[in-house]
Amino acid sequence: MEELNKSQQTSKPKNSFGQQDLLENSLIVADGSRKEPAGGNGGNGGNTRDVPVHDEYYRSKPLNLTENAIKVLEKRYLKKDEDGFLLETPNEMFLRVARNIVSAEKNYGTPDHEIKELEKEFFDMMSDLDFLPNSPTLMNAGKELQQLAACFVLPVGDSMEKIFEALKETALIQKSGGGVGYSFSNIRPKNDVVLSTKGVSSGPISFMTVFNAATDTIKQGGTRRGANMGILRVDHPDIMEFISAKEDNSKLNNFNISVGVTESFMRAVENGEDYDVLNPRTKEVVARYNARDVFKKIIFHAWKNGDPGIVFLDRLNRDNPTPNVGVIESTNPCISEDMFISTSSGFIKAGQLHNRIEQGEDIRIIYDKRALEYKVSGKIEEPNLDVFESGEVNSWKRGKKDVFKLNTYSGYELEATDDHKVLTTDGYRALKDLKKGDEILIQPLGCFKENEKLAPENYYNRFIDKVDRIEFAGQKEVYDFNEPVSNSFIANGIVVRNCG
DSSP: OHHHHHHHHHOSOTTOOOTTHHHHTOEEOTTSEEEEETTTTSOSTTOEEEEEOOOHHHHHOOOOOOHHHHHHIIIIISOBOTTSOBOOOHHHHHHHHHHHHHGGGGGGTOOHHHHHHHHHHHHHHHHTTSOOOOHHHHHHTTSSSOOOOOEEEEEOOSSHHHHHHHHHHHHHHHHTTOEEEEEOTTSOOTTOEETTTTEEOOOHHHHHHHHHHHHHHHHHHSSSOOOEEEEEETTSTTHHHHHTTTSSTTSSTTEEEEEEEOHHHHHHHHHTOEEEEEOTTTOOEEEEEEHHHHHHHHHHHHHHHSOOEEEEHHHHHHTOSOTTTOOTTSOOOOEETTOEEEETTEEEEHHHHHHHHHTTOOOOBEEEHHHHHHHHHSOOOSOOOOEEEOSSOEEEEEEEEEEEEEEETTSOEEEEOTTOEEEETTEEEEGGGOOTTOEEEBOTTOOOOOOTTSOHHIIIIIOEEEEEEEEEEEEEEEEEEEOTTTSEEEETTEEEEOOO
């Protein structure tokens, strides 16, 4: 019977424990640390580890954890050694996280006694299950990796180098417990030309299967199952294949997918109209689809197996809380370096303005009162012509990007990325969504050239011009500006939205 009891006591798996096991088996040693077997109560051949003695409160506070919760903690969250033996209890995990997170207060001069109070407050919130941070924080806080974010968005470019760079970054993120979202809208469509090899492209869906397979491999050895979100714009030529990509439930099962829809598309759905489909490589119209047919296909597949969802791109970015960082689609709208920005010191080229702001010069951007009224009311009704100086302005250099030139009937020109938004009489629209004849706002008291296509009242009373054409202008250095009052500025005399 004695041998049976010994067998029962030592047969417990190396990654299993009761909540008080580590405390009961700990040895307090002379230097103030605890010595205990690396496996908690099972040990690993008698090896010991040093564990700092925490406040008795932290070590002994009872936790209301279910058996399943403990199993999940053992498998995924609690710190282990290289042999897989547990190195901490749930109490110690909560303390590790609390102590690590509140240590950021040191950067702001918070006194040590206040930091200890915050540490206890955060520990209590977690241990009482009133609040829990995301999984990567529980897994990684206070460890060497220190990767605390759960959600990432990676840009996927239209080249092998850019696609597989995104795949490499995906592997590193998912290895540490993060999930990743992508817009595959920049990848050229299936069967499009590949100039470097004289071959044809396999399209975005084929590359999604590569990302899916990589996630399958990563999740076998990572801390938790990898997750991907894939988005394709509704005006991409491969949109119909994308919508039905998960019709077979065995395909792309590491992805949720969503169609990125625009307000112009939704208006076309409402009116039963066709809409333009664009090759992302050339920006040229390659087809026209019936919006209602596409929308019905989205609805059918969403009903059938839950995918695809819908992302309202324009609405999403209208309330973007960090427009200075970029558009929530993994691309940045920017202004070309040669554009003249209206400022309190006169017209200054975008590149020069950025440099002067970086050097600490106090320069205020000029914004149009109509842009402020639109921000407040969402309407542009009666002409109310005036300009104001902004508050503090931020700027960023974004490197070289494809830019497009907007030409108006009266001779105004604007160079920007195709997703930069211009203020029209119907609200903000991206360059790529503007059509010939659309009315755009011009800086009050600007100069117009006479043009028979413009009614005199446009430029005498309203300061509104019309779009003539938009053409590719090559690759140029681009810059972001963020005006905080109206979320707008004036570039080459044309009222535009903040970059992002």
